[in-house]
Each structure stands twice: as C-alpha cells, then as structure tokens.
Amino acid sequence: MRVTAWQVARDADVSQSAVSRAFAGRSGVSEETRGRIFAAAERLGYRPNALARGLSTQKSGIVGVVISQMSNPFLSDALERLSHRLRAAGLKPFLITVDNEHEVGAALPALAEYRVDGCFVISPHLPRDLARKYGTSDATVLLFNSALPGLKASTVYTDNLAGGRTVADLLAGEGHRRIGYLHGARGSATDGDRFDGFSTRLAERGIDPPVVGWGDNSYTGAAGALIDLMARSPDLTAIFCANDVMAMGAMDAARYQLGLEIPRQLSIVGFDDAPPAAWPGYNLTTIHQPVEEMIDVGAEIMLAEGRDPGRLPTSKLFKGRLIVRGSSLTARQPATGS
Structure with a gap:
C-alpha cells in the first residue's frame, strides 16, 4: 500500500501542510522539523507524488x-x-x-x-x-x-552561415569547380543558412552556383538525390550535404551504386560530426558541432x-569546427601515376 503524506505527518508529529512545504523546499519549516519529516519519510518509504506537488508549487519538475x-x-x-x-x-x-x-x-x-x-x-x-x-x-x-x-x-x-563558408573554402581550395549541394527539407531556416553561407562564399571565389538536390534529411532520400544529381550533372566533383546522415547516404550511393571512388572521383562533406562520421566505413569530413x-x-x-x-x-x-577526414581530397596523400 502506498504511504501517504498524512502518515508521514502523523509519524513526525507535524501537520500535513508542513510535510508538503518540506518536500517542496518552501519556507515556513524549520531545519529541525524538516529533518524530522525526512527521517519519517525514509522510515516509512514515502515517495512524494510529483504531480500533486506540482499543483501546490506551480512547478512539475x-x-x-x-x-x-x-x-x-x-x-x-x-x-x-x-x-x-x-x-x-x-x-x-x-x-x-x-x-x-x-x-x-x-x-x-x-x-x-x-x-x-x-x-x-x-x-x-x-x-x-x-x-x-x-x-x-x-x-x-x-x-x-x-x-x-x-x-x-x-x-x-552553431553558426551555420560560417560553417557553410568554411566548407566552400575547403572545396575551392581542393580545386573543385563543379560542386553540388544536397538540401534537407524545404523551408528550413538552418538548412537555408548553411546553403547561403556556402553559395555566397563560392560566388566570392568566382565559382558557379552549386547544383542542388533534395535529400529529405534522410539516408535513403540522400542516396536517391545523389544518383539524380550525378545523372543531371555527371561532371560534379564534390558534394556538400546539409547534415551527416545525408552525407553518409550520398557516400554509399556513390560508392556502391555508381561505382565512384571517394574522394578520388567525388569528395563529400557533411555537417554535425555525428558519432558515425568518424567510423572507418565513412571517415567523413564534416563541420563539428x-x-x-x-x-x-x-x-x-x-x-x-x-x-x-x-x-x-x-x-x-x-562556432563550428572543420574536421577533415578521408572523404575529401585534402585528407589523403596526392595520387601518383594518374
């Protein structure tokens, strides 16, 4: 049977309202009385009802x-x-x-x-x-x-505009001139800021606007979007994805469905630095949050x-931080014999 505040009050020889005030942390209860109430509660195995306590304190916890x-x-x-x-x-x-x-x-x-x-x-x-x-x-x-x-x-x-600019500088510095961007969801403020920072910085560096696709913020959606993007623009050499989940979907589609080598034939960059981004199977270059x-x-x-x-x-x-791993050209040694 559940122990009630009334039973604690009787055991501690105080009023029931004193028990309520003690457990709510409110004033009007001396330290000696509060200690006696807590001791009685422990002895009886009393646990205060959080919802009931919230009604009296206006805080539910x-x-x-x-x-x-x-x-x-x-x-x-x-x-x-x-x-x-x-x-x-x-x-x-x-x-x-x-x-x-x-x-x-x-x-x-x-x-x-x-x-x-x-x-x-x-x-x-x-x-x-x-x-x-x-x-x-x-x-x-x-x-x-x-x-x-x-x-x-x-x-x-995280400063999404600055993160987008950082990725643009990375890819431009690698020598990429035909670049794509995979959006997540339409109307997203966060995605919009990442794209705006990215595309604005590319323009400042004299590079054409990125070719865009929509990956629905998902692994599967990004995989399909990457295949569509490469079919429309087979000369793309780098893709920036609005988050790591989409970057991983794009990487797998590029490798296993299109037969492209990452990063020799296609560099892919994400955003977030989700735990799987560092896994050897992805080794994803990304913006760390x-x-x-x-x-x-x-x-x-x-x-x-x-x-x-x-x-x-x-x-x-x-401020986000660029983490360069093996999915972009700067993470590997220059190729020989090619």
Whole structure:
C-alpha cells in the first residue's frame, strides 16, 4: 500500500501542510522539523507524488523534450546527453517524438496540458513559418541546433552561415569547380543558412552556383538525390550535404551504386560530426558541432528561466569546427601515376 503524506505527518508529529512545504523546499519549516519529516519519510518509504506537488508549487519538475528524426545519430546523441543533464538537475524529461519538422510546432501547445516547466526542442531544421504560427506560445521554449527569429524561445545553435563558408573554402581550395549541394527539407531556416553561407562564399571565389538536390534529411532520400544529381550533372566533383546522415547516404550511393571512388572521383562533406562520421566505413569530413557544450549551456538557460519567469529569451551562438577526414581530397596523400 502506498504511504501517504498524512502518515508521514502523523509519524513526525507535524501537520500535513508542513510535510508538503518540506518536500517542496518552501519556507515556513524549520531545519529541525524538516529533518524530522525526512527521517519519517525514509522510515516509512514515502515517495512524494510529483504531480500533486506540482499543483501546490506551480512547478512539475518535468521538462518536455520534442524531437524529430530520432534516427539521426547526431540528434539521438544530443537527446541522451540532455536526458542525463536534466536528471542530474533533479528534473524529469517528458519525451514527444514527431515524424517531421512541421509537426514540432503542434507539439508546443500540447505540452502545456502536461504542466511541463519548459520545453527543449531538438530538431535538425525548423520551418520558417513556425514563428508565425506559434510565436505567441506561453511555454518556456529552448531550441537546440536551431534559431528562428520571431519565436519566443531561447536558442543554442552553431553558426551555420560560417560553417557553410568554411566548407566552400575547403572545396575551392581542393580545386573543385563543379560542386553540388544536397538540401534537407524545404523551408528550413538552418538548412537555408548553411546553403547561403556556402553559395555566397563560392560566388566570392568566382565559382558557379552549386547544383542542388533534395535529400529529405534522410539516408535513403540522400542516396536517391545523389544518383539524380550525378545523372543531371555527371561532371560534379564534390558534394556538400546539409547534415551527416545525408552525407553518409550520398557516400554509399556513390560508392556502391555508381561505382565512384571517394574522394578520388567525388569528395563529400557533411555537417554535425555525428558519432558515425568518424567510423572507418565513412571517415567523413564534416563541420563539428560542440553538442556537449550546447546541451550544458541550454540546460543552464532553461534552469535560469525556470527560476526567473520574467527573464528574456537568450541566444547562444557556437562556432563550428572543420574536421577533415578521408572523404575529401585534402585528407589523403596526392595520387601518383594518374
């Protein structure tokens, strides 16, 4: 049978309201009384009901986490790190998975029904109309890996424009002049920034605009898009993909369906530095996002907003770092006899 707060109060010789205040961390309970209550609770095996406690404190201790594309290893790694970070802070993650970026916004008002203290959104890309539809949401929202002007939300994200420019410099420096770009989802702000930085820098270096394809932010979609791209433009020598999952799909399609050698015949670059990017089978050149630091800072921002509901949204921009591996020409020794 479940032990109740009334039983703890009787054992500790205090009122039931004193038990509630003690476990909620509120004032009005002396340290001696609080210690007596906790000792009685431990003796009886009492565990406070989080939802009931939330009704009295207006805090549930629950943080909603909305994630799209759980199959993306970069995002699943971020989710695991976030879950550990929240639990270490005494909070409980409440997970909602959605099939695509366009369903993220609909999850925000739904979370309010569960009395979450805040919401962490983990999505590779967010549609630009999200701010128009949900910009007035009352929920405390933090966007991971995304920034969306007009949405009442704090953000932790990597400088996508600078990352795109860095990849353009890399490929131009390798001597590539016919270059492609695989987009993820249409209308994505993050993808748009990566492409804008990439294409603008190519133009500054006197290189034609990249030939574009659409990979639907997925391994399978990118594989099909790569085959289509090479059929339309067989003279392409390098491809920049909007994320690592698509880069891996493109690599496998190039190698195993088109018979191309990576990187001798085609260089491929990704973005994220997801854990599989360093696997020997891919050895992918990519832009590293400091996921651990981003999660830590994001959690701190959310905790601060929980302590001060009037705090204005905060944006934290991180710098990506180029990781050169074996999928681009600069990662190998110059070829001989060719």
